[in-house]
Amino acid sequence: MSSLETADHPEKLNRVVIEPLTRVEGHGKVTLLQDNDGHIRQARLHIVEFRGFEKFIQGRPYWELPVLVQRLCGICPVSHHLAAAKATDMLVGTQQLTPTAEKIRRLMHYGQTMQSHALHFFHLCSPDLLFGFDDEVRHRNIVGVIEDYPEIARQGVLLRKYGQEVIRLTSGKRIHGTGAIPGGVNKSLDRHEIDYLLKDIDQMIRWGKDAVELIKRIFFEHEAYHLAFATIDSNMLGMIGDNGAFELYAGGLRARDRDGKLLFDHVDATRYTDYIREEVKNWTYMKFPFIDSIGPENGWYRVGPLARVNNCDFFATPLAENERQVFRQLASGKPVQATLGYHWARLIELLYCTEAIKELLHDPDISGTELMSRGEMQGCGVGVLEAPRGTLIHHYEIDDEGIVTRANLIVSTTNNNQAMNESIRQVASTWLDGNELTEPLLNQIEVAIRAYDPCLSCATHAMGKMPLEITLVNAKGEVIDRLEKGATGLIRRALV
Secondary structure (H helix, E strand, C coil): HHHCCCCCHHHHHHEEEECCCCCCCCCEEEEEEEECCCCCEEEEEECCCCCHHHHHHHCCCHHHHHHHHHHCCCHHHHHHHHHHHHHHHHHHHCCCCHHHHHHHHHHHHHHHHHHHHHHHHHHHHHHHHHHHHCCCCCCCCHHHHHHHHHHHHHHHHHHHHHHHHHHHHHHCCCCCCCEEEEEECCCCCCCCHHHHHHHHHHHHHHHHHHHHHHHHHHHHHHHHHHHHHCCCCEEEEEEEECCEEECCCCEEEEEEEEEEEEEEEEEHHHHHCCEEEECCCCCCCEEEEEEEECCCCCCCCCHHHHHHHHHCECCCCCHHHHHHHHHHHHHHHCCCCCCCCHHHHHHHHHHHHHHHHHEEEEEEECCCCCCECCCCCCEEEEEEEEEEEEEEEEEEECCCCEEEEEEEEEEEHCCCCCHHHHHHHHHHHHHHHHCCCHHHHHHHHHHHHHHCCCCHHHHHHCCCCCCCCEECCCCCEEEEEEEEEEECCCCCECCC
């Protein structure tokens, strides 16, 4: 564990609190402990709301789950919808979806990943990357992007809109649709819907390629900085296709260690409990998963775009594969560990989704009529897929009446929990150690967390809004500095 994690006498240290984190989905806070010389002794990411969705769905009939669990989040509801559908497929004994059902679900999932990646990069992260982390806060936001880079902002909006249209046509609604059901789907696409989506797909592919070129330019302009900022060495976990191809919907689990050596490969994702355990800590509601064979001390890992692009052997689409090869050159064959590399990998995945959507729209199965398949009922169902933010696991058990008796969800942000903590410790020790509190320095912590695209609502199901206040207290308990952020985002130093 990092030396920043331990503090012999935390009650004697100065406490700095960043609450809530901004430009992320959901709410959380960071606490930093400083000694009297200003050195950071501890840095932690706290999830401050109780995680209770597993309990909420107990007592509900299994067929409601694909719709119910979408209420976890308004940003990635399709991911939960499909993970629950895959788990309920297992409950109803479906051994193999029909070709139409699987391809409709894949199309839905690609649309979800595309719109989520576009939202995160263009709306939430591009202000930091285009203007710099220490740009004025009034300018460092999506409005500033619209003013200074109107074409980039426009492309981001329309890429997301297209992904939402794919979701609407495959699931019935842009948010909280009902397209996937236990054993299959409830609709395919007709000719008019296919032609509607085909009309703009080539433009989406071009814009996806432009987005990758943009992040490469940003990255290489300050390459040493991007390679070092918040960077940690970690294990990598993700889903992989049977032939080693990049995969988002179905496949086995692959894990690599910090040097790229395989820890396990192509394991049955429904048997995740044989490989992954969860640890609980008393200072956060979010759990800490780890690879069981290594243990909690060294077995934590990263998931999501960075892990997936590192783990896969190739992309099945040509443009994304070309970009993967460029990306992997950063580490000369070893896993790319740069935390800000998440943005680059994320946009390679966005490009892949545009290419994959075009291929599916030309597949005749997408308008087929065989939508369902069933078998004998089972008492346990596990659904695993790669959500935009990383590996997502839904695990349900039911009784003879089909009522849920137990549920366990490991969401992508939970899988990244330890890694996010390690990254903010690296930033805190490098950028905050011994420095006076300022908003740009505060933003360094948030930039590190935003790189992971955390969905704290998925992890905690928080509701409401909270103000931002950072207070520095000395060893005598005296407040010596305080920053406050108002509803408009303006930062001011409060009187102490």
